[in-house]
Amino acid sequence: MTKTLFSRRRVLAGAATLTTAAILPRSSLADWKPTENVRLIVPAAAGGSTDVMGRLLAAHLQTAWGQSAVVENRSGGGGTIGTSEAIRAKGDGHTILIGNPGPNAIAYSIFKNLSYKADQLQPVSNMIRIPNIVSAHPSTGIKSIPELVAFLKANPDKLSYASSGVGQSPHLTGAWFLQLTGLKMTHIPFRGAGPALQAALAGDIQILFDNLFPSLPQVQSGTLNGLCVTTTERSSSAPNLPTMRESAPELANFDVSSWFGVFLPKSAPPPVVEALNLQVKALLERDDIKKNIASMGARADYGTPQQFSDFVDAETKKFAGIIQKEGLQMDVQ
Template sequence: MTRLITRRGLLSAAAGLSTAAVLPRAGHAAGDWRPTENVRIIVPAAAGGSTDVMGRLLAAHLQTAWGQSAVVENRSGGGGTIGTAEMARQKGDGHTILVGNPGPNAIAYSIFKNLSYKQDQLQPVSNMIRIPNIVCAHPSVPIKTIPELIVYIKAHPDKLNYGSSGVGQSPHLTGAWWLQLTGLKMQHVPFRGAGPALQAALAGDIQILFDNLYPSLPQVLDGKLTGLAVTTPERNAQAPNIPAMRETAPELAKFDVSSWFGVFYPKGTPTAAVESLNKEIKVLLARADTQKTITAMGAVTDYGTPAQFSTFIDAETAKFKAIIDKEGLQMDVQ
C-alpha cells in the first residue's frame, strides 16, 4: 500500500524547500524573461491545505530558477474570493502570481451575487495538479457500490441524506450533479468545513459523504467508511480498488470533478512572463521530489499550456454554472 503522509508533513516538506539556495538555474536561454524584484505568490487559502502546499512548492522552485525571492502570502476568506480579488487588482508585470482552485476560479462566477472580480481579469498560466473528490457511505448503510446506492435510494426515498463541507463547495456541487444525472433525491446537510462533515459521517449522523479525497481516504482505508467512488475519470493510485464514478453507471459516463490547483497572472501580463512561468511550472512538475509529494497527496500532475489551461477553466466554469443554475443556488460573499 502506498504510504500516506499528513497535511502537516506535506506543508513542512514544502516549507523546507523554500530555504533552498537562491541561485540561478543553468540552461536558460539569453532572452528568457526574469523578474526584476521580489515575487509574491498569493494563496487564497489558509496555511496547510493543498493550495498552500502547491504555492510553497512553486515559491521554492521559482526562487532558485529565477534568482529572486518568492514569498507566499496566505489571503484566506470568502471561499478563496478575498485573495483572488486581491490578485485581480495587481499590476500585470509578472511579479504577482496566484495559485487558484475551483472555488474562486470556476464556481464563484456563478454562485456569488456580489463577486468583486471577473474571470477575464486573470490570465491562466498552467494547471499543476488534480485531486479527486470521493463518495463514502457509513458502514451501517447496506451498500458497497454506486449501483447499490442508486437501487437503495429508489427503494427507500427520503431515507438517506448526504453531507459536504458547505453549500457551494466542490463536494456539495459534486453531490448535486450526481443527483441531477441520476434523477434521484437526497437531503443535503452542509457543514462548516470538511472536518465537521467527516466527523458527522463517522458518527453515522449522515449516511453519505461527498468530500475531497483527504481527509476521508484514510478513514476508508481503515474501514471506518465505505469508499464508493472517486470522481475523476481515472482511479486514484492511493486507492486503486475504488472505482471512478464514470465506471459505475451509464448516466455517469461523463462524470468528472476534481479539486485542481493552477496558476494565474493578472490580465495584461506580458506574454514573455507568462511563457517563462509556464516553462518553470513544467520543470517543477517533472522533478522527482515534486512528483513524490504530489503522489502522496493523492494527486496527479496536470501541466498545460496557457491556452490549454484557459480552455479548461472555461469548461469548468460552464460545468459548474449548469449545476448551480439547476440547483437555483445564489449566495453572497461572506
C-alpha cells in the same frame, strides 16, 4: 488533512536542502525574469493544498529566478478576497495567484456580488488535480455507487449526505450525481471538511462527499465504505476504488476534481506568461516534486496557457449548469 499538512512540513524542510543545480531552469526558461521580489497570493489558509502548491512553486521560483518569492495567505470569501487582490496587481509577473475551483470556476455563478470577472485573469498552467471521494457509513450496507442508486430508488428521501459547505466542490459533486441519476438525498452542509467527516463517522449522516483527504484514511481503515472517486481516472492512492463514471451509464461523463493552478493578472505580457508557464513545467518534472504530489493523492496536470484557459472555461460552464439547476445563489461573505 494530516497527510496534507505532513506534505507541507516536508516541503518546507526540504526546500532549504535543495541544491541549485537540482532545479536550474533550462536556458529557454530564462528569457524573462523578475527584477524585484515575487508575491504568490494563496487565497486560502495555511496548511491546505492551495497553500502547499503555492509554497512548492515559491521555493522553486526563488532558486530559478534568483529573487525572493514569498507566499501571502489571503483567505476569506471562498477564495474571492485573495483573488480580487491578485487581479488589482500589476501584470508584470511580480504577483502570482494560486487558484482553485472555488474562486476560479464556481464563484462566477454562485455569488451575486462577485467583484471580478473571469476575463480579468490570465490562466498560466494547472499544477495538480485531486479526486473527490464518495463514501458511506458501514451501517447502511452500501458499498458501491450501483448499490447507492438502487437504495435511493427503493427508498426515496431516506438518506442524507454531508459536504464541507454549500457551493463547495464536494456539495456540487453530490448535486451533480443526483441531477444525473434523477434521485434525491437531503444535503446537510457543514462548516468545513472536518465537521462533515466527523458527522459521517458518527453515522449522523449516511453519505459523505469529500475531497480525497481526509476521507481516504477512514476508507482504508474500514470506518467508512469507499464508493468511488470522481475523476476520469482511478487514483493511484486508492486504485481499488472505481470512478464515478464506471458505475452507471448516466454517469459516463462525470468528472469532478480539486485542481490547483497558476494565474496572472490579465495585463501580463506574453513573455511573462510563457516564462512562468515553463517554470511550472520544470517544477512538475522534478522527481522530488513528483513524490510530494503523489503523497497528496494527486496527479500532475501541466498544460500550456491555452490548454489551461480552455480547462478553466469548461469547469466554469460545468459548475454553472449544476448551480443553475440547483437554484443556488449566495453573497460573498
